[in-house]
Amino acid sequence: MRIFIWLLSVALAGRVVGAELQFNFGELAASGALTNFQAALLGGGQPGAWKILQDQVPSAFAPFTAQAPNVTGARVLAQTSQDATDERFPMFIYEPEKFRDFKFTTRFKIVSGVIEQMAGVVFRFQNSSNFYVVRASALGQNVRFYKVVDGVRSDPIGPDYAIAAGAWHQLAVQCEGNRITVSLDGKPVMPTLGDNTFTEGKLGFWTKSDAVSYFADATVEYTPVVPAAQSLVNSILEEQPRILGLRIYTLNTNDTTSIIASKDPAEIGQPGTEAELAAIRDGTVSFGRDIGAVLITMPLHDRNGEYIAAVRLKLKTFFGETQDNAVTRATMVVRAMQNLCTAAEDLRK
Secondary structure (H helix, E strand, C coil): CCEEEEEEEECCCCCEEEEEEEECHHHCCCCCCCCCEEEEEEECCCCCCEEEEEEEEECCCCCCCCCCCCEEEEEEEEECCCCCCCCEEEEEEEEEEEEEEEEEEEEEEEEECCCCCEEEEEEEEEECCEEEEEEEECCCCEEEEEEEECCEECCCECCECCCCCCCEEEEEEEEECCEEEEEECCEECCCCEECCCCCCEEEEEECCCCCEEEEEEEEEEEEECCCHHHHHHHHHHHHCCCCCEEEEEEECCCCCEEEEEECCHHHCCCECCHHHHHHHHHCCCEEEEECCEEEEEEEEECCCCCEEEEEEEEEECCCCCCHHHHHHHHHHHHHHHHHHCCCHHHHCC
């Protein structure tokens, strides 16, 4: 499945402030293979059967005339299994990314079900036993929010609400910190909720028992989660924009190093050299020259003086600069980084 991402705004330091992601099910042929998603299941019974089907969906645009049709043929995501096992919760999770602050909007239609007629979304999903969910019920005529912790559901929160089966509705969930707001068909359906259990996670679609439900026009507006190491690099570059290059390397389990943060994000994941390995192992400082620049690799300490990473700096040089001058300048930058990162776990958040 192709996923389209638009960057809405970018700060001067390179931090992405907002982005939009659309799940374009129309890119797939009916019954086509779904990528980037993984089926999950809480409870008993069979996993969900998630497919792409053709259906009539209300148009996102107003008709030109009152007589013009306001629906269009479109491909939708469908959960089609009718396994009636009680306490069976099929989910379909978007795998590539975790979300912290976001607004997740989707249309849904409850098609059928004898035991249950439900559709909803999961968010801040950790695994199939830990997540938040908001769901609508056509049998129960209500909307409910609850959380699942270690497989145990909390008491549900939410109002009675008229949910028509066989009709399309729009559900939206917004998270800002620990604040959660829920809207149905463009209107808030419950007071803003507060919960600190999950601060970020994946998101996806949800059904229950034998409910057959369709989803379409799913969109996520979000602030991307920036890893702590990259936030550290961004902070230093914001304060010292003349730095030509800045990378952080950490030690891998196979006794090699790789880049976990960089002024150029495209470099993340690239392997390090012996210089970075020596910096982490025994604190070795390495020096080199490039055209108009000096290159320094040195260790990053934690609060106890232990080597937790290697930093590689590329600084613009000046006439007559010595190795000692360059290392002194680099040391000042690394000390500023150490003031912001005092333990190895700070880099991994």
